[in-house]
Amino acid sequence: MKIKNMLIAHVFLFILLSILLLIPKQRPMVKDSGAMLVAIVLIETIFLIAVASNKTADKGAYDIVTFIWIFFIIWELTTSVYNIGHPVLAPSPENVFKVFQVQWQKLLLNVVYSLRLLFSGLFLGLTSAIFLGLFAGWITRLKNFTQPIANVMAPIPAVVFSPYLVSVMPSFRSASMLVIFLGVFWPTFLTTINRIAFIEPQILDTARSFNLSHSIMIRKILLPYILPGVVSGSKITLTTSLLMLNFAELMGATHGMGYYVQNSITYANYTHAVAGIIVIGIVVTVLNIWVTKIQKHAIGWR
Amino acid sequence: MAEYRIENLSFSYTKTAPPVLKNIHLTIDDGDFVCVVGPSGCGKTTLLRLLAGLALPTVGSIKMNGKTITGPGTDRGIVFQNYTLFPWMVARKNVEFGIQQTKQDLSHGEVQDIANQFLQKVKMEEDGDKYPFELSGGMRQRVAIARALAMDADTLLLDEPFGALDPKIRANLQDLLVELWDNAGNMRKTVICVTHDIDEAVRLGNRIFFMDQGTISNEISVDLPRTRHFQDPINGPKMCGIRRQLYALFDKSGAVTEK
Numbered sequence: 386m387k388i389k390n391m392l393i394a395h396v397f398l399f400i401l402l403s404i405l406l407l408i409p410k411q412r413p414m415v416k417d418s419g420a421m422l423v424a425i426v427l428i429e430t431i432f433l434i435a436v437a438s439n440k441t442a443d444k445g446a447y448d449i450v451t452f453i454w455i456f457f458i459i460w461e462l463t464t465s466v467y468n469i470g471h472p473v474l475a476p477s478p479e480n481v482f483k484v485f486q487v488q489w490q491k492l493l494l495n496v497v498y499s500l501r502l503l504f505s506g507l508f509l510g511l512t513s514a515i516f517l518g519l520f521a522g523w524i525t526r527l528k529n530f531t532q533p534i535a536n537v538m539a540p541i542p543a544v545v546f547s548p549y550l551v552s553v554m555p556s557f558r559s560a561s562m563l564v565i566f567l568g569v570f571w572p573t574f575l576t577t578i579n580r581i582a583f584i585e586p587q588i589l590d591t592a593r594s595f596n597l598s599h600s601i602m603i604r605k606i607l608l609p610y611i612l613p614g615v616v617s618g619s620k621i622t623l624t625t626s627l628l629m630l631n632f633a634e635l636m637g638a639t640h641g642m643g644y645y646v647q648n649s650i651t652y653a654n655y656t657h658a659v660a661g662i663i664v665i666g667i668v669v670t671v672l673n674i675w676v677t678k679i680q681k682h683a684i685g686w687r
Numbered sequence: 688m689a690e691y692r693i694e695n696l697s698f699s700y701t702k703t704a705p706p707v708l709k710n711i712h713l714t715i716d717d718g719d720f721v722c723v724v725g726p727s728g729c730g731k732t733t734l735l736r737l738l739a740g741l742a743l744p745t746v747g748s749i750k751m752n753g754k755t756i757t758g759p760g761t762d763r764g765i766v767f768q769n770y771t772l773f774p775w776m777v778a779r780k781n782v783e784f785g786i787q788q789t790k791q792d793l794s795h796g797e798v799q800d801i802a803n804q805f806l807q808k809v810k811m812e813e814d815g816d817k818y819p820f821e822l823s824g825g826m827r828q829r830v831a832i833a834r835a836l837a838m839d840a841d842t843l844l845l846d847e848p849f850g851a852l853d854p855k856i857r858a859n860l861q862d863l864l865v866e867l868w869d870n871a872g873n874m875r876k877t878v879i880c881v882t883h884d885i886d887e888a889v890r891l892g893n894r895i896f897f898m899d900q901g902t903i904s905n906e907i908s909v910d911l912p913r914t915r916h917f918q919d920p921i922n923g924p925k926m927c928g929i930r931r932q933l934y935a936l937f938d939k940s941g942a943v944t945e946k
């Protein structure tokens with residue numbers, strides 16, 4: 386089974402490489418395939434490492450990599466080789482990968498800029514939501530007053546009022562951070578107080594029987610108790626905040642991945658736009674893998 | 688040492704609700720092993736929570752060693768039927784947490800030593816690094832008992848600690864509990880154990896309180912040696928006699944018993 390899957394993936398890889406290296410291109414102005422070959426080698430290496438380190442017989446990696454090769458074959462054939470697609474709207478893969486080689490510094494800078502924004506918003510949103518949520522969940526009076534507000538705020542996507550925030554906040558950066566912050570804060574806050582409300586009475590009684598200080602009660606009992614709820618929602622939280630981020634960057638940023646793509650499209654530079662989208666895809670994938678790791682770790686006790 | 692004096696105790700959960708506990712007077716001496724039995728809903732858990740200080744009397748008072756109980760304290764260790772371990776801590780950490788709350792001046796190493804010692808007593812040292820969800824019901828209750836004992840509280844408050852276990856494991860844990868209690872000689876802890884199970888009360892308690900509709904309606908003293916077995920040729924018949932007495936009380940209370 387494993388060998389068969391391996392074989393299929395490599396047959397397609399072989400076809401892809403043959404097309405790339407042997408068939409003459411009908412489209413003019415196709416750049417050399419060096420950068421693309423490097424990308425292919427990278428993908429193949431990551432794939433082989435994933436297969437080697439994967440103890441479970443997970444076929445996902447084979448399917449994904451086979452899909453990538455097929456996609457590349459179709460892309461290469463329809464653009465560079467037979468020049469079927471529009472030369473501007475459907476850029477050649479060679480040219481797209483060339484962007485990585487030529488513009489890697491610029492791309493990296495934009496990724497760093499986006500991630501800085503994302504993480505500051507995410508971090509501020511999560512920590513303040515958990516911190517305030519713990520107090521609001523524990524102190525009945527605070528809860529009675531904050532819960533109705535949270536119920537109203539949580540379902541309204543921050544995107545809805547982000548144009549307003551952009552005009553109110555002093556800088557674009559602070560506005561987009563606030564958009565991400567709000568997108569993360571309310572749902573997490575609500576999860577936190579709801580979870581505390583449904584803590585098993587016996588756990589609470591047991592904890593109280595130790596005559597704990599408020600500080601230990603919150604840090605050692607309530608915090609670990611609510612964390613799985615927050616973490617299991619963190620995939621959605623991450624997706625939300627990425628959505629917020631990309632949206633925010635469309636509204637007048639001067640840096641960032643969303644801006645890079647938007648800007649490239651404005652100047653009809655679709656080669657750059659596609660390269661930008663691929664980078665966003667890679668970043669999102671890495672973030673997701675990372676969140677999955679955290680989840681496995683944090684929910685270990687359930 | 689821990690002795691309790693309950694005077695004129697009444698309790699209701701809300702101002703308007705009828706009282707759950709009514710006019711209870713009783714004395715529990717140091718080193719007593721008290722079992723509280725009674726039909727479901729009669730107020731056993733409520734009484735235990737009041738002794739723990741998790742709720743306070745509406746009328747009357749509970750005094751421990753002459754002092755009115757005003758809240759929970761680490762001088763009373765509690766074991767509930769479910770969810771009594773913190774699910775995010777492995778067994779060992781649960782025991783260590785209990786010790787740390789009682790004896791804040793101990794070093795981490797000393798805490799670990801004590802935890803190990805008590806995990807050994809309940810034969811759980813091998814599974815000390817497992818989370819509660821990885822343990823069977825009986826193992827969890829053993830850890831909970833280890834935690835309560837390791838805190839070295841003067842009183843153990845147990846609310847149907849073996850309620851969810853099969854008869855064999857239940858009997859084993861009962862024997863273990865009695866053994867740990869009995870071995871302390873005249874340093875015995877005061878144990879107050881709520882149970883549904885008449886046989887359990889007969890095997891464990893030297894005093895059995897029968898509770899009905901919020902009052903202690905009867906008390907039976909059990910002056911038999913340990914460890915008690917119903918099959919025992921000498922004590923068995925006496926135990927059966929007490930069991931019959933309790934069944935009669937249940938019948939009179941009009942509630943359906945479990946057996």
Ligand SMILES: Nc1ncnc2c1ncn2[C@@H]1O[C@H](COP(=O)(O)OP(=O)(O)OP(=O)(O)O)[C@@H](O)[C@H]1O
Pocket residue numbers: 700707725726727728729730731732733734883
């Ligand atoms: N938190 C609460 N709020 C209001 N009423 C309660 C609460 N807990 C218990 N009661 C009521 O108090 C009465 C006594 O409950 P309690 O739990 O003490 O009974 P119990 O003897 O322990 O029953 P069981 O054997 O089923 O555990 C019941 O009528 C119950 O409905």
Ligand SMILES: [Mg+2]
Pocket residue numbers: 731732733846
């Ligand atoms: Mg009960």
